[in-house]
Amino acid sequence: xxxxxxxxxxxxxxxxxxxxxxxxxxxxxxxxxxxxxxxxxxxxxxxxxxxxxxxxxxxxxxxxxxx
Numbered sequence: 176x177x178x179x180x181x182x183x184x185x186x187x188x189x190x191x192x193x194x195x196x197x198x199x200x201x202x203x204x205x206x207x208x209x210x211x212x213x214x215x216x217x218x219x220x221x222x223x224x225x226x227x228x229x230x231x232x233x234x235x236x237x238x239x240x241x242x
Contacts (some may be wrong), residue, residue: 208222209223
């Protein structure tokens with residue numbers, strides 16, 4: 176005999192273990208982005224270039240490590 180969980184309990188489980196960590200990462204990333212932008216005094220275009228270069232460097236390093 177198995178005990179079925181109500182739908183609202185399953186929804187809370189998904190919120191606790193899936194949605195909240197993802198939301199926390201995105202908000203922390205946004206806060207870090209804003210802090211760096213204010214600290215360095217960069218425009219939005221300069222920050223976009225900085226993020227692009229960071230992604231390029233991480234991609235190259237990850238590609239080198241995986242090969």
